[in-house]
Amino acid sequence: MSKTTTRRDLLSFVTTSAALAVTGCAHAGAASVSSYGLTAAKGGSPVPASGTIPRRPFGHTGVEVSAIGVGGSHLAEVKDPGDAIRIVHEAIDAGVTFFDNAWEYHDGKSEEVLGRALQGKRDGVFLMTKVCTHGRDAKVGMQQLEESLRRLRTDHLDLWQIHECVYDDDPELHFAKGGVVEALERAKKEGKVRYLGFTGHKDPKIHLAMLAHPFPFDSAQMPLNAFDASFHSFEQRVVPEARKRGMAVIGMKSMGGHGQAVTAGVVSPEESLRYAMSVPGVTVTVSGIDSLDVLHQNIAVARGFTPMTPEQMDALRARVAPVAGDGHFELYKTTKYYDARVGREQHGYPTHDELPL
Numbered sequence: 001m002s003k004t005t006t007r008r009d010l011l012s013f014v015t016t017s018a019a020l021a022v023t024g025c026a027h028a029g030a031a032s033v034s035s036y037g038l039t040a041a042k043g044g045s046p047v048p049a050s051g052t053i054p055r056r057p058f059g060h061t062g063v064e065v066s067a068i069g070v071g072g073s074h075l076a077e078v079k080d081p082g083d084a085i086r087i088v089h090e091a092i093d094a095g096v097t098f099f100d101n102a103w104e105y106h107d108g109k110s111e112e113v114l115g116r117a118l119q120g121k122r123d124g125v126f127l128m129t130k131v132c133t134h135g136r137d138a139k140v141g142m143q144q145l146e147e148s149l150r151r152l153r154t155d156h157l158d159l160w161q162i163h164e165c166v167y168d169d170d171p172e173l174h175f176a177k178g179g180v181v182e183a184l185e186r187a188k189k190e191g192k193v194r195y196l197g198f199t200g201h202k203d204p205k206i207h208l209a210m211l212a213h214p215f216p217f218d219s220a221q222m223p224l225n226a227f228d229a230s231f232h233s234f235e236q237r238v239v240p241e242a243r244k245r246g247m248a249v250i251g252m253k254s255m256g257g258h259g260q261a262v263t264a265g266v267v268s269p270e271e272s273l274r275y276a277m278s279v280p281g282v283t284v285t286v287s288g289i290d291s292l293d294v295l296h297q298n299i300a301v302a303r304g305f306t307p308m309t310p311e312q313m314d315a316l317r318a319r320v321a322p323v324a325g326d327g328h329f330e331l332y333k334t335t336k337y338y339d340a341r342v343g344r345e346q347h348g349y350p351t352h353d354e355l356p357l
């Protein structure tokens with residue numbers, strides 16, 4: 001993350017520039033957005049609706065997980081460590097079982113926070129973290145796994161995924177002799193991980209290149225939101241392929257990254273999350289949560305969840321299409337801003353300070 005260009009700077013830049021483009025499709029009553037994620041609607045935290053959070057099959061595994069999950073990165077951004085732990089505990093009490101993380105999030109702090117929060121609760125959750133070799137070899141991957149297990153205070157992961165497949169040559173690097181895929185195989189053979197997957201946010205063709213290899217992935221993680229349909233669509237190109245293979249589909253960035261479209265008044269928080277959760281074939285939608293207000297808002301949508309109808313989804317896609325076609329509400333697809341520091345280094349790209357976007 002840049003020391004000079006913060007997420008708040010990015011949010012301000014995108015929201016200001018987008019305001020000129022959203023006339024005619026603005027959504028009344030939009031919620032505010034914090035520098036890192038969505039906050040509750042103006043007026044305070046909503047009271048969660050009655051009902052239970054649905055569970056869905058995790059692909060072909062026979063395991064079920066909650067339809068919403070807690071993103072790991074934002075936990076390290078909560079100013080009060082006690083609040084971060086309360087977020088995890090309240091999520092579990094509400095019926096959330098899926099918890100996301102990555103070895104490189106905040107240099108390990110995110111895994112450490114989650115590990116502390118899961119003490120005494122580990123057996124009741126589906127725990128995922130990601131290996132962040134970014135083209136380096138299986139030895140690096142196994143070292144990272146041991147560090148992740150230590151930070152998370154567990155002897156195994158439910159899911160271990162290759163993080164951030166966002167460069168065109170990533171599939172080739174990951175599947176090369178001695179590459180990180182060999183670490184996945186070894187970790188599963190040793191009983192340190194149950195299931196295997198990969199993630200990415202840049203271009204569907206990279207996901208499809210990963211799937212072109214004859215490897216038994218259990219899951220794939222990708223951006224899924226109403227804007228995706230109009231620009232480099234994962235929903236249209238990758239989700240069907242994953243479903244054919246019986247894989248779990250993990251959705252992320254339901255609000256478009258940092259909620260810029262919500263701030264600009266294009267969509268509401270509720271319809272953004274409902275759309276992402278309604279994508280046919282999606283298993284779990286992971287959201288970054290940096291406050292209890294955000295957690296309560298997501299739980300209110302998830303409890304007693306009723307998917308959007310195909311007609312409602314079509315209508316929302318059509319409504320946002322005029323501002324979705326160029327990707328400016330999905331900057332993770334069009335810029336380097338969301339790409340991890342180590343990945344940029346490994347592929348010879350400038351740092352965040354040198355190239356903020």
